[in-house]
Amino acid sequence: MRLEGKVALISGAATGVDGELMGFGGATAKLFVREGAKVVLTDINEESGQKTASEIREQGGEAMFLRLDVTREQDWINAVQATVSSYGKLDILVNNAGTGAQFTVEDTSEEVWDSQMDIHAKGTFLGTKHAIPEMRKAGGGSIINVSSIYGIVGSPSSTAYHAAKGAVRLFTKSAAIQYAKENIRVNSVHPGYARTPLTARGYADPERYQWVLDRTPIGRVGVADDIAYGILYLASDEASFVTGAELVIDGGMTAQ
Numbered sequence: 001m002r003l004e005g006k007v008a009l010i011s012g013a014a015t016g017v018d019g020e021l022m023g024f025g026g027a028t029a030k031l032f033v034r035e036g037a038k039v040v041l042t043d044i045n046e047e048s049g050q051k052t053a054s055e056i057r058e059q060g061g062e063a064m065f066l067r068l069d070v071t072r073e074q075d076w077i078n079a080v081q082a083t084v085s086s087y088g089k090l091d092i093l094v095n096n097a098g099t100g101a102q103f104t105v106e107d108t109s110e111e112v113w114d115s116q117m118d119i120h121a122k123g124t125f126l127g128t129k130h131a132i133p134e135m136r137k138a139g140g141g142s143i144i145n146v147s148s149i150y151g152i153v154g155s156p157s158s159t160a161y162h163a164a165k166g167a168v169r170l171f172t173k174s175a176a177i178q179y180a181k182e183n184i185r186v187n188s189v190h191p192g193y194a195r196t197p198l199t200a201r202g203y204a205d206p207e208r209y210q211w212v213l214d215r216t217p218i219g220r221v222g223v224a225d226d227i228a229y230g231i232l233y234l235a236s237d238e239a240s241f242v243t244g245a246e247l248v249i250d251g252g253m254t255a256q
């Protein structure tokens with residue numbers, strides 16, 4: 001019960017249905033509940049989000065689903081309000097929602113650039129902005145921003161994704177410093193290549209999958225729980241001296 005008594009809000013948490021391929025947000029929601037937290041799952045995918053939340057309730061956990069588009073400030077205001085009115089407070093925010101865009105610099109349209117920056121950078125900013133006042137009332141909190149190894153190193157494409165995940169990485173340190181004295185910790189997680197609903201289609205291409213495996217010293221791609229356990233550590237009081245840090249979970253990819 002590493003999160004006993006805590007209340008968490010997770011963005012991009014729809015993909016946590018048992019028996020289906022899980023994403024980081026869905027796996028984190030299920031793990032948080034097993035560790036004693038009450039969880040608000042949010043996403044733009046309402047069908048899977050409702051399914052994941054109702055499975056958690058059937059298994060005896062406390063969870064609810066809310067539609068939240070991370071790029072819309074009013075959605076964040078509503079979600080934070082609904083969390084506090086249902087569960088009394090907010091202790092943990094996981095800014096996890098995201099999507100990819102594999103284009104070179106010249107092939108990246110203005111629209112793709114803006115949408116990557118909106119979902120990852122602006123979404124993380126807005127969530128943090130509206131969670132902090134409630135965390136202050138609760139006497140502290142933990143914010144975990146899901147960046148990527150692509151927020152640390154480059155690759156042959158994914159231009160706007162790299163820029164947006166890099167923004168998440170440094171935004172995290174800026175917020176960590178601003179709120180450390182209020183016991184609000186802000187850290188980033190940097191997953192390597194992992195099989196989730198986001199990547200499964202790409203990995204079905206044997207050439208692409210081999211490219212990924214060749215770059216991962218540990219010899220396999222990650223699964224959602226590999227990342228969820230790292231998020232759990234940062235969310236818990238075990239990490240009470242950890243803020244502004246980068247937790248890389250990548251099978252050794254960026255050690256090379």
Ligand SMILES: NC(=O)c1ccc[n+]([C@@H]2O[C@H](COP(=O)([O-])OP(=O)(O)OC[C@H]3O[C@@H](n4cnc5c(N)ncnc54)[C@H](O)[C@@H]3O)[C@@H](O)[C@H]2O)c1
Binds near residue numbers: 192195
């Ligand atoms: N899978 C990987 O290899 C990998 C590696 C590094 C980082 N990441 C990052 O991890 C995070 C989770 O991705 P995942 O791989 O678990 O994929 P996923 O597709 O399972 O999860 C992403 C979720 O975000 C939701 N989403 C997309 N746009 C949204 C918006 N505007 N508002 C709210 N929700 C929105 C999607 O509906 C989806 O449920 C993403 O930020 C992704 O960039 C993934």
